[in-house]
Structures are given as C-alpha cells and as structure tokens.
Amino acid sequence: MKIQKKLDDFVLDKEWEVRKGEVISLFGPSGSGKSLSLQAIAGLVTPDDGYIEINEQLIFHKERKICVPSRDRGIGYVPQNYGLFPHMKIDENIMFGMVEKDKNIKEEKMMKLLSCVGLENKRNKYPQHLSGGEKQRVAIVRALATNPKVLLLDEPFSAVDIPIRKILRNEIKEFLTRWNMPVVLVTHDPEDVEVLATEVVDYC
C-alpha cells in the first residue's frame, strides 16, 4: 500500500507491503499515524491519495476512483478497545460476521475457534464479564471467523498487565503461525516487535 492522509496539522505518508506468513509491525511513538493506517486499510478512513492492494486486488485507488466498502474488503480488524458488541454474548459476537448461512455450521465453527483460545466455557457470557486478556482472545477469533485475507491488530496487549502480556504474546505467536496469513501489528512495545514481528515499518 501507499497512502497519504492529511488531518488538521498531521500528515501521514507511508508505503509498505506485507506477505502471507509475515507479521509486519508498525512501530513508532504515539500520534505517528499507526492506527490511522489500519483504519485506512479497514476502510474506516479514506486516504487523500495512494492505493491499497490485497492479494493483487485493489481495494482503494484514488486516481482510478476505486474504494471497496469496508465489509467487502476481507479484513479482520481488531481495534485497540477490541470492538466487541457489549449487548451480544461471546458466541453471538463471534458468529456475527460469519459468511456461512447454516446455523449449525456457524455454531460448529464458533466452538472450534473458542476452543482454539481455551474459552469454550465463556460462550454464554457478555464481554463485560471477561478479563482484558479473554476479551482480546475473543476479538482475535471473531476477526478470524470472517475468513479474512489480512489480520490487523492494533495494540493487542494494551489492556493487560506485563506478566499476562508475556503469556498472551507467546500464545498469539503460536496462533498466528498456525493461521499463516499476513498480519499487521501496531505497537509501541519493543518486546512485541522482538517476539512477534518478522518485519518492521518505522513510524518514528
């Protein structure tokens, strides 16, 4: 992708790419445009110029007037606050974006995903009854439930304390290796970069 976006006195101007099996880390200080980049890829913010391509398909191209709607981009996006729907139980949250029509198939897939992250027994809980780390795991499997082409993680460990962060980081590393899809990870924690990233884009 190559995008430019001006917001008041902030100018984002970045170019980078990520491939299957890579975890690319957007690394830099607060306010450097990391989240904005993810929002542009997810289709929540429209760049002023440039292009975004996924698996050789353009989802945004300013000059060619291409702007694929957010829901059709095939993006699994986990925002900083996890974005879980508070009024839906965990199982409903996970099944919400699934493309499958059959209810039994959806249920089966949801249970498989929940068991991947050891949370089968939480399916009937609401997000507010889960810990920060549990919410994070649900948010990630909810993103994966839509069969995305790319996974975007925005500060995935910001809501958990340092010892738990270490455990989750290793869990997620294993998980990502299994799914083998391109991952974009926003962080300002050098340990996230060291443990998870295969490439780093400097947002300093």
Ligand SMILES: Nc1ncnc2c1ncn2[C@@H]1O[C@H](COP(=O)(O)OP(=O)(O)OP(=O)(O)O)[C@@H](O)[C@H]1O
């Ligand atoms: N809707 C908006 N209107 C105006 N400025 C904005 C808007 N959204 C973001 N910005 C500005 O864009 C810049 C980049 O914001 P962004 O959230 O991408 O930073 P970040 O690198 O993700 O920071 P952090 O690590 O603190 O989350 C900041 O200066 C921010 O104030």
